[in-house]
Amino acid sequence: MTTPITITANDILAQAEALRPQLQSGFRDEIVKSMYSEAERITRRAVHATGEKKWDLDQRIDRLVTSPITGLPIMLLILAAVFWVTIVGANYPSQIIATALFWIEDQAASLFTAIGLPWWVTGFIWHGVYRGLAWVIAVMLPPMAIFFPVFTILEDLGYLPRVAFNLDWLFKKAGAHGKQALTMAMGFGCNAAGVIATRVIDSPRERLIAILTNNFVPCNGRFPTLIMLATVFVAASFSPIFSSFVAAGAVLLVVLIGVFFTFLMSWILSKTILKGEASAFTLELPPYRRPNISRILYTSLIDRTIFVLWRAIKTAAPAGAVIWILGNIIVNGSSLAAITANFLNPFGVLLGLDGTILLAYIIAIPANEIVVPTMLMVYSGVGMMTDITGFSELRNLLIGGHGWTMLTAANLMLFSLLHNPCGTTIMTIYKETKSKKWAALSVVITLGTAFLVTFITATIARLAGWV
């Protein structure tokens, strides 16, 4: 063989092609095989059982939590327990924070008026920007400060791969990858993080399915909303003894609906634009490890809670400002907020919601986990000037003053569960897929589902005469 003076990449490839037939077929398999036997030989020499092995607790637990019979019920029980702990633990702190923060608003506003500042300065700062912050902190902080550490403990224990194991057959039926259970679980923390976590899925088709459906599990920004609605509306109709259990059950139900839509949408995608079979994979069940409490508190409180809350605060302050302005610019005797809400109302009613909720949704588009706090600002800002000092007054205001029904609360929970991903998540989807098409599709799919589902439930409820 002559050697050319200069060499190109093509020459090298050609050379590789030429050399390959000279080797035994499957030479690489041979090499990989000899690596494996080498690893086995070395391990046999280095590792010895000391014979002190006691019965294996890990295996016994696994037999229970991954059994086809008890696996799923245990999973649901754990999930329900997490929600219950969060709801019970967050209820009073939320009310206390709300009372305290609104007391400050009143005092500060009086002070501003007393020193003779114009009404619109007081209004804009205290009834606008500040009230936005107050609602977000009161509604979001306590549930997050409880849910995040509890969830992180489960993650550290090693429970998540067991969840993936239990759900694998369902994902397979939906034509999706079993590891999607892991990325779905990460979505409970943050959907953007869930989207990034899909990198563990090798197949591009299944990875896209996991990305497009990740938003159907409520992230931590949306949990507090669901918890508040479940506590204030659903549970309040029951006796106080059961109310926390009812609230936890309601949140669990909403989450299960989200999981159901994850499967349904995965199935639809894998039968239409992302056709294909589910690929096989091995899933390692890691040993259970004792969680490191100080690290858990750090990651969950500093990294996650403060991070999510800060993000919410940054968007809530401008949202509060916009709402105050809309509520105080009067055209032909009614405020801009009222005019817009009235305009949106027919569409809102069609979905079992109302115009104010849709207005709040539009204002909160940059970070739609603050839809409910925004909505509360709109109601308390433009409606009757009620002093809201607790969640029971809030309930009375919404039902008495704004005609809310159980349908409104239920559909708002569904809407908050299903609507489009937040701005950060959409950007993350774009970065991960490098495609505007998929990013746009993630919005279309979720928003379409949200509109369709709320429309159907509203129509059914009305036809059945429930509302």
Place this chain on the structure above:
Amino acid sequence: MIQIKTSGCDTCPANVHLEQMGLKIENFDRIIALAGNPNTGKSTLFNSLTGLKQHTGNWPGKTVSRAEGGYEFQNIKYKLVDLPGTYSLLSASQDEEVARNFILFGQPDCTIVVTDATALERNLNLALQVMEITDKVVIAVNLMDEARRKGLEVDTRSLARDLGVPAIPISARSGEGIQTLLTTIAEVIEGTIKTEPLRVIGTVQYQNSVNTLSEQINRLHPGIPNPRWLAIRLLDGDARVQQALLSGELAELAGNQRRAEVQFSKQMSVQGRQ
């Protein structure tokens, strides 16, 4: 702050200083890659060395992209790159490519392969593959505490002898063996410890083919790291490596990897979570 348990050599005055540098990785002297199977405690080791709070979790695949941090040991500044956990370096999945590209083109001064003492056989498969790519390897046999609890005794001397690279027993969570690990890394980089990684020899034909090809690759891209490994991949018909060779990506990656890495890591640290 972590508690470093001292024992034996660890108490030697020359070895006791570890300074966690967090994200201060601008002027590093050495660059260390951290590879290993998923869920072997790479991120835990990374955190205890750098003092960072990279999110760890007990499930395989937690670290899907790289994280970087720094530490200073015996007056030398090290940049530590935490790679995604993988079972092998041969497939085309994104995490395996991130890991293998870095070991291949990032030119780390030393690669630590973190292995799980309770599942050593499976872990060694990756270690052997890393040793195919680079000589400068230290095996950290992690989770020694868990192995003891399970009644397993791991003879790291036998391991080191068979593999031809140092094998250090550690427990990243308690800090056991960290000092010895750091000293060993320093010595491997300095050349005080000579490594002779165990490699698959194969037939004479195979050896000749690999030599012919790697010599040509070296002529096309002089100074490219690991031509031998590239030659093996090309002989195997690895489409990704073929494509990288044709598009010039290979040369570019070899040239730019370090700088690109630093920019990427800053972005990661700002986002700070995965």
